[in-house]
Ligand SMILES: Nc1ncnc2c1ncn2[C@@H]1O[C@H](COP(=O)(O)OP(=O)(O)OP(=O)(O)O)[C@@H](O)[C@H]1O
């Protein structure tokens with residue numbers, strides 16, 4: 578049976594104990610779902626919990642609450658062999674390929690490692706052939722296989738990181754700020770390549786970024802996160818054109834968008850203040866202290882998600 582969603586996340590929580598009775602609520606009751614072949618953009622300021630969501634989905638962190646459902650299977654508590662199998666279905670591309678690529682291994686070794694560990698390919702020769710093909714698929718060449726990460730440009734290193742993630746033929750890929758560290762011109766190339774690979778390999782992405790304009794280009798839907806919570810989620814066309822949460826409006830006000838029509842129509846103010854850390858959170862809207870519309874209710878009662886349109890949900894009392 579074809580499932581409507583590839584991945585469903587319900588009430589996901591990840592808390593980090595800081596000692597002395599202090600707990601950091603990095604991801605606090607986050608829910609969303611992603612359809613096969615779709616890209617969900619996940620945006621929000623530094624520290625809001627985007628990476629923690631990605632790492633918890635891939636079980637690099639143990640969830641503290643909620644459920645992760647993959648192709649209809651509750652994988653929240655799986656371990657051992659099934660978890661290792663899942664690792665070939667779900668992969669991550671990191672922001673900083675320099676930090677995530679072992680400097681003592683050649684690019685060929687880095688890309689083929691996943692093939693070896695998961696016993697993909699009949700023998701060494703076949704794995705080498707697969708490695709060459711992967712390198713070519715990401716715009717590198719087989720001559721690059723014997724070189725080391727430091728011999729590469731930032732863009733080439735990111736291509737190698739992508740080849741490594743795709744080696745095990747995953748279905749779901751978390752792209753965590755995969756292009757944030759690159760020059761703007763290189764960013765466009767990598768984004769286009771990720772979109773081509775999405776078609777070619779039937780990939781489904783969770784695409785994490787600060788930059789709303791980048792996410793708009795690649796995502797069908799967008800989720801906006803603030804201090805461990807999703808405050809708005811919906812079709813990209815809806816969220817960008819009719820942002821309903823004051824935080825989303827603030828983010829759009831803060832980001833110059835390369836679209837003259839949009840710039841003209843833009844009436845949102847850039848936000849003041851900075852994100853704090855979500856430590857020992859009390860009930861109430863976490864954005865209340867920065868929100869120009871906040872009332873007493875906002876400061877004391879946590880807002881639920883409400884539908885504001887077709888496939889568009891917002892957590893705000895003031896709608
Ligand atoms: N291993 C950890 N131990 C303790 N606290 C952590 C850990 N990882 C993340 N945090 C905290 O959890 C919160 C969310 O961090 P996270 O890295 O998920 O944010 P982010 O949205 O990815 O930020 P950025 O945009 O800077 O990458 C932050 O307050 C961070 O300090």
Ligand SMILES: [Mg+2]
Nearest residue numbers: 627628629753
């Ligand atoms: Mg991050």
